[in-house]
């Protein structure tokens with residue numbers, strides 16, 4: 001059983017490559033970009049054998065979950081391209097709300113780009129970009145959603161749409177995502193519309209105004225999650241009143257808000 005979609009299941013202007021099984025949809029999209037593909041194009045499957053997560057972690061997903069990567073070739077600086085991840089979060093939250101219908105689920109967005117249902121992770125996003133000679137930046141936004149099952153033994157709790165009571169298929173979710181992505185991508189508009197994406201993202205943000213600790217590698221920053229700035233950095237207000245911008249890290253909510261930098 002593969003990933004089966006009708007020809008009108010994706011938004012106009014986008015092409016689709018779907019796979020019964022593949023190593024990683026992000027890797028496939030990057031390989032195609034290096035071979036000359038410009039997109040916009042989706043790469044989707046319900047089974048990855050070598051799925052990749054942020055910070056070089058594996059992305060483990062049982063068959064039936066949605067792995068979807070979209071390739072866009074864009075003429076912007078890498079820092080601007082990175083803000084497309086926030087558009088992906090908003091697009092996913094919108095798609096999830098659409099497939100959930102009238103059932104109310106507390107979907108929220110966890111900085112930088114997870115989708116939560118309650119306190120559990122439902123979707124992870126991996127954004128990768130490569131300069132392609134003479135053609136700008138090939139940006140691949142990979143989105144993995146736990147549709148039928150969540151992985152076990154993860155450091156933070158995870159859940160799936162099925163565990164939440166939704167008998168939605170990966171194909172149905174992808175059709176909704178294809179539409180919401182096209183809308184959010186259009187609003188983002190090569191970064192010119194990040195202000196509106198940022199506004200929508202903040203309206204869905206988890207933990208805003210709450211105590212947070214962010215582990216950035218060698219450093220932990222604790223304080224209050226104040227906002228995200230116009231480059232997508234998380235702004236943490238420490239107990240000394242400093243506003244610390246953070247560009248990457250693992251976020252933990254509900255920690256003591258003592259100021260600790262370094």
Ligand SMILES: O=C(O)CCCC[C@@H]1SC[C@@H]2NC(=O)N[C@@H]21
Nearest residue numbers: 024026051052053054124142144
């Ligand atoms: O939370 C994370 O660590 C990000 C996970 C991203 C997983 C998706 S699934 C589709 C795409 N292909 C991959 O190999 N990774 C991303």
